Amino acid sequence: MIMKIKRYDYAQQFGADIEQLLEAIRSMLLSGDYILTSEVKQFETEFSDYIGSTHVLGVNSGTDALILALMALGIGRGDEVITQANTFYATVAAICFVGAKPVLVDALEDSFLIDESQIESAITARTKAIIPVHLFGKATPMKRILAIAQQYSLFVVEDAAQSHGAKIDGQAVGTFGDVGCFSFHPSKNFAAAGDAGAVVTNNSELAERVRIIRSLGQREQNQHVALGLNSKLDAIQSRILSWKLPQLDSWNSARRRVAQIYRDQLADQPIEFQEHNQDNEHVYHLLQIRTENRDRLLAHLVRDGIDVTIRYPTPIHLQDAFTDQGWSRGQFPVAEKLAKELLCLPIRPDMLTQEIGYVCNSIKRFFGATPK
Numbered sequence: 001m002i003m004k005i006k007r008y009d010y011a012q013q014f015g016a017d018i019e020q021l022l023e024a025i026r027s028m029l030l031s032g033d034y035i036l037t038s039e040v041k042q043f044e045t046e047f048s049d050y051i052g053s054t055h056v057l058g059v060n061s062g063t064d065a066l067i068l069a070l071m072a073l074g075i076g077r078g079d080e081v082i083t084q085a086n087t088f089y090a091t092v093a094a095i096c097f098v099g100a101k102p103v104l105v106d107a108l109e110d111s112f113l114i115d116e117s118q119i120e121s122a123i124t125a126r127t128k129a130i131i132p133v134h135l136f137g138k139a140t141p142m143k144r145i146l147a148i149a150q151q152y153s154l155f156v157v158e159d160a161a162q163s164h165g166a167k168i169d170g171q172a173v174g175t176f177g178d179v180g181c182f183s184f185h186p187s188k189n190f191a192a193a194g195d196a197g198a199v200v201t202n203n204s205e206l207a208e209r210v211r212i213i214r215s216l217g218q219r220e221q222n223q224h225v226a227l228g229l230n231s232k233l234d235a236i237q238s239r240i241l242s243w244k245l246p247q248l249d250s251w252n253s254a255r256r257r258v259a260q261i262y263r264d265q266l267a268d269q270p271i272e273f274q275e276h277n278q279d280n281e282h283v284y285h286l287l288q289i290r291t292e293n294r295d296r297l298l299a300h301l302v303r304d305g306i307d308v309t310i311r312y313p314t315p316i317h318l319q320d321a322f323t324d325q326g327w328s329r330g331q332f333p334v335a336e337k338l339a340k341e342l343l344c345l346p347i348r349p350d351m352l353t354q355e356i357g358y359v360c361n362s363i364k365r366f367f368g369a370t371p372k
């Protein structure tokens with residue numbers, strides 16, 4: 001019997017008492033007060049308590065969070081920013097948008113995170129910042145990156161778009177560097193009902209600059225003191241995010257439980273998982289498995305009704321958008337290998353043991369039938 005195994009269940013996230021939320025949204029619609037309302041300020045305060053950062057500025061999207069963070073740090077033409085070749089497009093697009101040059105380093109085989117040992121040799125006199133990406137929900141170890149940044153006077157901008165609530169020794173990612181960037185895109189662990197994002201920082205001056213830049217460069221109305229964008233977190237999205245935030249930790253724990261069941265049930269299969277050390281370091285935005293038979297396994301799982309996907313099939317240096325950067329095939333071999341071998345299994349906080357078992361059995365059947 002074919003089961004349908006979904007990657008998302010949004011209705012589940014709102015809970016049974018959704019009427020209360022709809023009533024709040026109804027009053028918001030009728031009030032006519034829409035921009036940077038008390039709901040936005042309330043969510044910013046709640047998220048700052050949750051993440052453990054002094055300032056939270058809600059913006060349009062995770063992509064804008066990165067762009068605004070780089071602008072606020074004064075990074076632009078003539079500057080270089082280091083990040084990893086296996087990240088999502090937006091990390092690198094943001095660097096290009098402010099006029100800076102992205103400098104890539106490769107990823108690590110086991111953690112799929114930035115290879116810290118390659119950072120120093122990528123630093124030049126023009127380097128201004130490092131953007132480690134807490135990819136797939138796993139916290140990047142920050143000690144060495146912070147030490148390198150201090151030694152060379154570089155900013156650290158954390159791309160935490162996939163890792164809300166992931167922690168290293170109790171400290172949430174996004175709070176280690178000068179600034180952290182979050183996305184609340186519907187695909188993320190912590191999802192608005194549309195595009196949304198936030199910049200977090202403990203630096204008051206930087207926070208003030210982001211506040212100005214997100215509001216068309218205005219310090220106060222009609223007083224435009226800088227070149228800005230219009231990128232403010234929407235009030236209704238803020239209300240929705242406040243509605244969901246109290247559940248985020250339990251959802252992340254549930255994701256870890258699901259991941260552990262997958263790991264246990266598939267332990268004897270010819271696949272690898274992303275390295276996992278400390279308990280809270282991973283919030284499993286994506287559950288990646290790695291196999292050389294990726295494309296055939298994907299087709300097999302799709303035939304069995306399982307919503308699997310590939311993140312990301314083309315590494316940054318081979319994307320058409322970046323051809324003018326002069327990168328070439330073979331330059332970042334680990335990122336290229338991961339792009340060919342990683343497959344995302346469905347993972348949801350509300351996933352039933354029976355559903356996980358169905359996916360695992362399908363994988364076992366695949367490998368039973370096709371010797372590696």
Ligand SMILES: *Cc1c(COP(=O)(O)O)cnc(C)c1O
Pocket residue numbers: 061062063064087088090091133159161162182183184185195196197
């Ligand atoms: C989703 C994502 C972004 C961009 O966030 P949006 O809200 O979609 O603009 C940036 N970086 C990473 C790693 C992401 O996963």
